Amino acid sequence: MSDTSGGRQGGRDGGLGWGLRTAVALTVLLLITPTVVVIPMSFSGADTFQFPPESWSLRWYRSFFGSEKWMYALLTSVQIGLLVAACATVLGVAVALGLNRSRFRGLGAVRTLMTAPMIMPGIVVAVAVYGVFIRWQLNGTAVGFVIAHTVLALPFVVTAVSTSLAGYDRTMDVAAATLGATAWTTFVRITVPLVAPGVLSGFAFAFVTSLDEVVVALFLQTPDIQTLPVQMYNSITLEIDPTIAAASSLMVTATTLVLLVPQFVRRERRTR
Amino acid sequence: MTTTTTTTVPAAGGRGTPGRRGVRLRARAAWLVLPATALLLVFFFYPIATIVWRSFTEPRTGLGNYTALLHDGVSVKVLVRTLVTALIVAASTLVIAYPYAYAMTRVGARARGVLTMIVLLPFWTSLMARNFAWYMLEQRGGPIERLLGAVGFDGVVLLGTVPGVTLAMVQVMLPFMVLPLYSGMEGIDRRLLDAAGSLGAPRWRAFARVYLPLSVPGVLSGFSLVFIMTLGFYITPALLGSPQQSLVSQVIGERVNRLLDFGGAGALGGVLLAVTLVVLFAVSRVARPARALGGAVGHE
Amino acid sequence: MNPTVNDSSRGIRIKGVSKVYSGTARPAVDAVSLDIAHGEFMTFLGPSGSGKTTMLSMLAGFVSVSAGSIEIDGRDVSRLKPHKRDLGVVFQQYALFPHLSVARNVAFPLQQRRMRKADIAAKVAETLELVHLGPYADRLPGHLSGGQQQRVALARAVVYQPRALLMDEPLGALDKRLRDRLQREIARMHRELGMTFIFVTHDQHEALTLSDRIAVFNEGRIEQVGAPAELYERPETLFVAQFLGESNGFRGTVDKAAGVLRCGAHALRAPRLDPRLDRAEGVAVVRPERLSLHGDAADVASGRNRLGATVTEVVYVGDRHQVGLRFADGTTGTATHPVGSPLPAMPGECVTVSWDPEHQSIVTGGAGAPVPPVAAEIPADA
Numbered sequence: 001m002s003d004t005s006g007g008r009q010g011g012r013d014g015g016l017g018w019g020l021r022t023a024v025a026l027t028v029l030l031l032i033t034p035t036v037v038v039i040p041m042s043f044s045g046a047d048t049f050q051f052p053p054e055s056w057s058l059r060w061y062r063s064f065f066g067s068e069k070w071m072y073a074l075l076t077s078v079q080i081g082l083l084v085a086a087c088a089t090v091l092g093v094a095v096a097l098g099l100n101r102s103r104f105r106g107l108g109a110v111r112t113l114m115t116a117p118m119i120m121p122g123i124v125v126a127v128a129v130y131g132v133f134i135r136w137q138l139n140g141t142a143v144g145f146v147i148a149h150t151v152l153a154l155p156f157v158v159t160a161v162s163t164s165l166a167g168y169d170r171t172m173d174v175a176a177a178t179l180g181a182t183a184w185t186t187f188v189r190i191t192v193p194l195v196a197p198g199v200l201s202g203f204a205f206a207f208v209t210s211l212d213e214v215v216v217a218l219f220l221q222t223p224d225i226q227t228l229p230v231q232m233y234n235s236i237t238l239e240i241d242p243t244i245a246a247a248s249s250l251m252v253t254a255t256t257l258v259l260l261v262p263q264f265v266r267r268e269r270r271t272r
Numbered sequence: 273m274t275t276t277t278t279t280t281v282p283a284a285g286g287r288g289t290p291g292r293r294g295v296r297l298r299a300r301a302a303w304l305v306l307p308a309t310a311l312l313l314v315f316f317f318y319p320i321a322t323i324v325w326r327s328f329t330e331p332r333t334g335l336g337n338y339t340a341l342l343h344d345g346v347s348v349k350v351l352v353r354t355l356v357t358a359l360i361v362a363a364s365t366l367v368i369a370y371p372y373a374y375a376m377t378r379v380g381a382r383a384r385g386v387l388t389m390i391v392l393l394p395f396w397t398s399l400m401a402r403n404f405a406w407y408m409l410e411q412r413g414g415p416i417e418r419l420l421g422a423v424g425f426d427g428v429v430l431l432g433t434v435p436g437v438t439l440a441m442v443q444v445m446l447p448f449m450v451l452p453l454y455s456g457m458e459g460i461d462r463r464l465l466d467a468a469g470s471l472g473a474p475r476w477r478a479f480a481r482v483y484l485p486l487s488v489p490g491v492l493s494g495f496s497l498v499f500i501m502t503l504g505f506y507i508t509p510a511l512l513g514s515p516q517q518s519l520v521s522q523v524i525g526e527r528v529n530r531l532l533d534f535g536g537a538g539a540l541g542g543v544l545l546a547v548t549l550v551v552l553f554a555v556s557r558v559a560r561p562a563r564a565l566g567g568a569v570g571h572e
Numbered sequence: 573m574n575p576t577v578n579d580s581s582r583g584i585r586i587k588g589v590s591k592v593y594s595g596t597a598r599p600a601v602d603a604v605s606l607d608i609a610h611g612e613f614m615t616f617l618g619p620s621g622s623g624k625t626t627m628l629s630m631l632a633g634f635v636s637v638s639a640g641s642i643e644i645d646g647r648d649v650s651r652l653k654p655h656k657r658d659l660g661v662v663f664q665q666y667a668l669f670p671h672l673s674v675a676r677n678v679a680f681p682l683q684q685r686r687m688r689k690a691d692i693a694a695k696v697a698e699t700l701e702l703v704h705l706g707p708y709a710d711r712l713p714g715h716l717s718g719g720q721q722q723r724v725a726l727a728r729a730v731v732y733q734p735r736a737l738l739m740d741e742p743l744g745a746l747d748k749r750l751r752d753r754l755q756r757e758i759a760r761m762h763r764e765l766g767m768t769f770i771f772v773t774h775d776q777h778e779a780l781t782l783s784d785r786i787a788v789f790n791e792g793r794i795e796q797v798g799a800p801a802e803l804y805e806r807p808e809t810l811f812v813a814q815f816l817g818e819s820n821g822f823r824g825t826v827d828k829a830a831g832v833l834r835c836g837a838h839a840l841r842a843p844r845l846d847p848r849l850d851r852a853e854g855v856a857v858v859r860p861e862r863l864s865l866h867g868d869a870a871d872v873a874s875g876r877n878r879l880g881a882t883v884t885e886v887v888y889v890g891d892r893h894q895v896g897l898r899f900a901d902g903t904t905g906t907a908t909h910p911v912g913s914p915l916p917a918m919p920g921e922c923v924t925v926s927w928d929p930e931h932q933s934i935v936t937g938g939a940g941a942p943v944p945p946v947a948a949e950i951p952a953d954a
Contacts (some may be wrong), residue, residue, distance in 0.1 A: 011283050013506075016375055016378055016379070020371055020378075021347065021375075023368075023371040023372070023375075024371065024372055024375045024387070026372070027368055027369075027372045027446070028387075028390055030359070030368070030393060030442075030443055031390050031391060031443065031446060032390060032393055032445070033405075033409070034394070034397065034402050034405035034406055034409070034440075035393050035394070035401075035402065035405070036441060037405050037408060037409065037415075038401050038402075038404065038405050041405075041408060047410060049407065049408050049414070051294075051408045051409065051414060052413055062462055064300045072322040078375075089558070091307055091308040091311065092308065094304040094305065094308060095304065095305045095306060095308045095309075097301060097304050098301050098304030098305035098306075099302070099305060099331065100301075101301040102301040102302040102304075104302045107376045110305050110309060113309060113312055113317075114308070114312070115315055116312070116316065116317075117312070119497070119500060119501070119548070119552070120320070120501055120504070120545070120548065121500065121501075121503050121504025121521075121541070121544045121545065121548060122420065122501075122504040122505065122521075123504050123505070123506040123520075123521035123524050123525065123541070123544075124320065124323070124504060124524070124541040124544055124545055125319075125320070125532075126317070126506065126527050126538050127323060127524055127525070127538075127541060128319035128323040128530065128541070129315070129316075129319045129530075130320065131319060131322055131323050131326065131534050131538075132318065132322055133319075134320040147315050150311065150477070151311060151315050151316045154308055154311070154312065158308075188396055206395070211398075212398050212399050212400070214399055214400055214507055215506045215507060218506075218525075219528070219529075223365060229398070229400045231402065233400060233402075233511075236403075236407060236511060237510075237511070238402060244400075244404055245404070247400075247401075248400065248401035248404045248405070249401070251398035251401045252401050253398055253401065254396055255398055256396060256398065259396055264469055277715055280665070332692075379785070379832070460664070461667065463663055463665065463667045464667050464669060466634045466654065466661070466663075466666035466667070467661065467663060467668075467669075468632075468633075468655075468669075469631055469633070469634070469653065469654035469655045469739075470654050470657075470659060470661035470729075471655075471658065471680050471681035471683050471684060471728065471729075471732075472658070472684035472685055473684045474655050474657045475653070475655075476651065477684070478655075481680075482669055484672065485671050488670055488938070559796070
């Protein structure tokens, strides 16, 4: 298309039809409702899960932050999450670099291997891991949680970093070399800054994956070590404790913030 | 796609001809994948192999756990219910996601960004928070019951029913349908529709004869992905379903937690795994569900 | 070259058509009127963004018309959906259906017209023969070369004998040799099918080679419409002169009474000046091959326009020399000189440049401003 109208070629003038608009609007409603209702629920003044709440208060936040059980669960989750994010990022960046910068037999197999934890039925993975962790006495230990969650988080890091590496022009390495940079300098001065946003995304995804993981955690939990989602699960199934409303609202806010940070960092760099 | 236990031997050592630095660097980079590969082999594939192995060996070696599934009167029913539920979820998700993904290809960059953010919302939202939200919405006297009551359907309580579980699953599975669909549709040249129009096809027929067939790989990707992931859902059926109408994951959890029956749980898990692998293999020629999934993480 | 057109009810009539895209101020197409005769090979020529593709898209119905109307064979189609216009369209990127075989691509329009299966098969086979693609009928488009794909696209667009064939830069994606071959093929198809062809291109050679008439587009308007020789020899605007081939331009003021264009101290003869141009700023446009070079000013025959210049460079381009010139007022220009005869001057030396006033066109200065046809009565081969 040579003309400036080229971009419009194929597109009728005018936007979406009303039918399509309605369908999209309803889908948006379905997508956001569960996330949105959590917030007002957390300010409920009642002892039940009644929605919408009839009175308002901060009591469930007080209950959350005042409860040793909840705070301990929160602390456990954050600690495990940070460790998982660190481990998964180191391993995942290595994998992404290895996959991107080498050609060997079995490359495809490794790629497949890395995505497997995302696809395998969650319950099977949980029970399988539980089965061997009992034998290895890893259930109920922080190490056990970190290992299991690292396995689950790895695919996200690999994907995020691979995506940013795929957009990385290798001729820049050659350019840097012709300008007199050593391989190491090139890596530090060129590769790292360009790939950093992908790595940051990977880190955030890994952290959130661990923070949010509940199926494996339910099996690995012992009374001594419970993550926040496990405590939330128990608060619905065992206790009917509305503190979960505050916990949910905090989780939603926290994950959103964590996942948005890399986006903003990226935008910042782009506009600079 | 379906490789489970292939050990990878990076062909590094032998290839690096001295003096050819580039080649050596390439070979060296291959070793970077080793630590993570080892981790996955030991802590992911070994456990899965173990649970499958145990299904054939505990308490006795043989197919006992599997024949028991056929004869205990419940398992078959549960398996069928699970498969049907997964099919319904995948089909509903497809119906909802198709127009949405299509709309994403038709709007400007800014609107597309917003639609992408919104569709990723369930994926981002804490799983427990989301299930709690559905619990509130679906409970007796909850907003959904009152809404349905207002339009003439009295006393419909979704909590504790398969439709209730289905609804929550559809919502959380939407990103996994929309993203593969969108990435497929994005590659369809819209001028093909113009071409079809100029050749005498009205718009709906151009859509049916040209666009729809070309979007099939994305459809298969999304459908198989949603189907497989739905099979393995545990929390949603456990919280929103009922023990009377349980799905496979609840039964597996039950057997392990209450009975420590790894053999029996392994047999049910083995069936799920087998279904998963068969589906992945069946669609592997036309679609790459796992790769499409990457879009959720790697998107810009 | 001229098509035999008598039946005025047939053909395409574009009446005052404009297109304004929402969110843009300047119309992409601005009040364009044009009649295209049945069986004519009409080319829309112009640079990127000149509106030619938008015009074609409006003809095809892909883009709505903001104002004006389009008639095809006497029927107003301005508001008609593309599938009801009965036109064939060939797209630059082929737009073949990737999931259908070559034969099924070509069969597609016939199926839309509910033709009988046996007839479809026969028609498809016949049309694939026309473009020499018979053996490829069962291949998928993705397995064909670019040139083959474009021939499939051609076959698909003509198989149902549409009222006209619209082509949007159909050869743009091909390499030079293929382009030449397909050009000949398109010309042959035009002869054999006797169909109206509308061809969009930014390539002047393509336009000059193929067309019965060319409409030169610039900034959403048609600058000039005419047969290739007419456009080349008698450009009516500076834009047309510069867009089609190379040209030298000498700026000055028109003096109708004296019949000259005054460029500083010089007066260039300009016969049959349009009275409306009197006192206007004008440019005398002359093609490089119409300029003669003389070492001695005395050699110049009377009645020819002449200017002194310095030779800046001489480039040998095989069949001729291309001579760079700088005139006294600083204007630069180009002349060609046959290889066989000796050059009258070497770079740095002075030379006298002359030309027959009949070979020059006087156009108004601003590109885009339409100029009354100055020398319309002069035959193109003067």
